Amino acid sequence: MKLFAQYFPNAVTMKSDFLQATGETIYMTLFTAIIAGIIGMAIGVGLTVTQPGGILENKVVYNILDKLVNLFRSIPFVILLAVIAPVTRLIVGTAIGTTAAIVPLIIGSAPFYARQIQNALAEVDRGVIEAAEAVGSGPIAIIFRVYLKEGLADIIRSSVLTLISLIDLTAMAGAIGGGGLGNLAINVGYSRFESDVTILAMLIILVIVFAIQLCGDLLARHVDHSA
Amino acid sequence: MTKDTIIQLKDVDVTFHNKGQTVQAVKHVSLDVQRGDIYGVVGYSGAGKSTLVRVINRLQRPTAGQVIVNGQDILAMKAKDLRQARTKIGMIFQHFNLMNARTIADNVDYPLKGGKLTHAQRKEKVAKLLDLVGLSEKANDYPAQLSGGQKQRVAIARALANDPEILISDEATSALDPKTTTAILELLKQLNKDLGLTVVLITHEMEAVKEICNKVAVMEDGEIIERGDLVTIFSEPKQKLTRDFINTATQIDQALDKIYKQANALGLDDHHRLVQLKYVGASTDAPLITELFKRYQVVSNILYGNVEILQDTPLGNLVVVMAGEPDQLDQAWQYCRDAGIQVTQLNPNDSEVA
Numbered sequence: 001m002k003l004f005a006q007y008f009p010n011a012v013t014m015k016s017d018f019l020q021a022t023g024e025t026i027y028m029t030l031f032t033a034i035i036a037g038i039i040g041m042a043i044g045v046g047l048t049v050t051q052p053g054g055i056l057e058n059k060v061v062y063n064i065l066d067k068l069v070n071l072f073r074s075i076p077f078v079i080l081l082a083v084i085a086p087v088t089r090l091i092v093g094t095a096i097g098t099t100a101a102i103v104p105l106i107i108g109s110a111p112f113y114a115r116q117i118q119n120a121l122a123e124v125d126r127g128v129i130e131a132a133e134a135v136g137s138g139p140i141a142i143i144f145r146v147y148l149k150e151g152l153a154d155i156i157r158s159s160v161l162t163l164i165s166l167i168d169l170t171a172m173a174g175a176i177g178g179g180g181l182g183n184l185a186i187n188v189g190y191s192r193f194e195s196d197v198t199i200l201a202m203l204i205i206l207v208i209v210f211a212i213q214l215c216g217d218l219l220a221r222h223v224d225h226s227a
Numbered sequence: 228m229t230k231d232t233i234i235q236l237k238d239v240d241v242t243f244h245n246k247g248q249t250v251q252a253v254k255h256v257s258l259d260v261q262r263g264d265i266y267g268v269v270g271y272s273g274a275g276k277s278t279l280v281r282v283i284n285r286l287q288r289p290t291a292g293q294v295i296v297n298g299q300d301i302l303a304m305k306a307k308d309l310r311q312a313r314t315k316i317g318m319i320f321q322h323f324n325l326m327n328a329r330t331i332a333d334n335v336d337y338p339l340k341g342g343k344l345t346h347a348q349r350k351e352k353v354a355k356l357l358d359l360v361g362l363s364e365k366a367n368d369y370p371a372q373l374s375g376g377q378k379q380r381v382a383i384a385r386a387l388a389n390d391p392e393i394l395i396s397d398e399a400t401s402a403l404d405p406k407t408t409t410a411i412l413e414l415l416k417q418l419n420k421d422l423g424l425t426v427v428l429i430t431h432e433m434e435a436v437k438e439i440c441n442k443v444a445v446m447e448d449g450e451i452i453e454r455g456d457l458v459t460i461f462s463e464p465k466q467k468l469t470r471d472f473i474n475t476a477t478q479i480d481q482a483l484d485k486i487y488k489q490a491n492a493l494g495l496d497d498h499h500r501l502v503q504l505k506y507v508g509a510s511t512d513a514p515l516i517t518e519l520f521k522r523y524q525v526v527s528n529i530l531y532g533n534v535e536i537l538q539d540t541p542l543g544n545l546v547v548v549m550a551g552e553p554d555q556l557d558q559a560w561q562y563c564r565d566a567g568i569q570v571t572q573l574n575p576n577d578s579e580v581a
Contacts, residue, residue: 131324134284135338135385136313138306145340150328225369226327 044117101178317386
């Protein structure tokens with residue numbers, strides 16, 4: 001503890017700030033992950049089945065989804081935070097604060113996740129889909145019992161990637177008063193020249209990221225029977 | 228349509244439009260398969276045979292034509308009825324198409340989910356199917372742990388899960404080594420016999436057809452150019468492509484190649500003629516060579532001999548050099564022809580094989 005105090009002179013006095021910031025980061029990440037996960041998964045599956053040659057081929061639906069995903073993926077997140085403010089106010093009642101940050105976080109990460117899911121499902125062998133069709137499976141059965149099951153290992157890997165990039169995004173939530181570790185690192189650590197605060201915030205984020213990566217890798221390896 | 232016609236394709240056309248290019252993969256093909264047939268469709272890749280059989284379970288919708296399976300119009304069916312009909316048409320593929328994330332037992336169980344069977348009945352059924360294909364002890368393994376032949380056996384078990392009456396085999400042995408190929412073909416034949424399964428077998432290997440089919444159709448450029456029962460096609464092929472396939476299968480091609488290469492050593496002239504003799508059925512057993520010598524003093528030197536047993540009918544091929552007086556040789560040939568043997572004089576300078 002003494003050693004810690006020596007290297008982190010300012011951070012050591014800010015225990016409650018760090019706890020709160022870590023809590024905010026985890027809160028934003030988890031909440032967004034659940035909602036953006038569902039939306040992104042739905043869009044990703046939608047893209048896969050409606051794309052040319054898909055089991056529910058539909059040019060109109062595919063093009064709409066495809067363009068929407070591209071559109072929202074091309075807006076820089078910091079700008080999205082500001083642009084989306086009126087919508088956020090409509091949904092959560094306020095445009096500032098941790099909960100308010102979740103709306104742009106969802107809009108920023110869901111399209112990314114959708115693309116990741118689409119890529120993961122593209123790895124599912126077309127022949128396996130055909131075999132399922134040949135034994136009389138309908139589209140719903142093929143989505144849930146073939147695509148999502150066969151693609152599971154890749155879906156887990158994509159989810160880890162998305163989750164990590166999501167933590168990256170939460171660091172910017174400070175711009176609209178969302179708090180979190182990123183906010184602590186910039187608005188306290190950087191602005192007040194207390195660089196030990198910045199470094200500790202970064203270390204905590206690194207620990208979270210490594211933990212997610214490790215769990216994801218183990219899980220993906222567990223469900224992967226392709227080799 | 229007779230009562231026993233289980234698959235009937237009428238004037239089927241399949242046209243693909245791709246980036247402004249139009250490809251007619253199947254052109255006006257009609258095909259009748261009788262219940263209990265093992266019907267071989269042979270052709271080189273790109274001949275349209277895979278596209279043609281995909282029409283049977285509507286994995287490929289034809290551009291025109293009619294498809295009747297088991298008395299039902301497949302093309303007029305609603306999606307739900309089509310799915311029901313597909314459970315009665317099993318299919319196996321060149322690359323097996325097993326689900327890697329499922330165990331062997333789970334792969335075989337897949338088509339049964341959502342059906343009428345209870346969990347216990349399904350388990351029993353899966354065990355029975357795995358036993359049928361000889362893979363009971365692999366039930367809890369994953370496909371990646373199996374050899375190619377074993378994977379195809381699992382695929383067969385899966386295809387049979389809903390007790391289909393038809394099994395479509397799309398190049399199912401093309402990715403397997405010769406020994407495994409034979410074993411898989413044996414299994415198909417056994418299923419045909421024991422379960423009365425009608426098999427439609429797509430292949431580019433005439434050997435596979437020779438082993439198990441009772442009928443053959445030869446496809447080229449989207450059309451069936453020749454068809455008939457196996458023995459007739461093998462004994463009297465009419466199209467050049469059919470002959471090519473057969474000669475490859477019986478390996479007479481390679482034999483003639485070697486013979487032609489050393490043609491000079493044979494000393495062929497009017498008194499020494501290179502002849503191919505082909506015979507079907509009983510005439511195989513007659514002591515022909517001895518008879519020719521006794522009657523016409525013609526000496527026959529056998530360079531190559533092959534007998535295929537197709538559907539229990541022997542089909543023989545002999546390449547001999549016949550030596551004797553020219554008029555005696557002519558008489559000997561006439562004798563052969565009268566006995567139902569095809570006689571063809573071969574010319575080493577002409578590579579066309581009869």
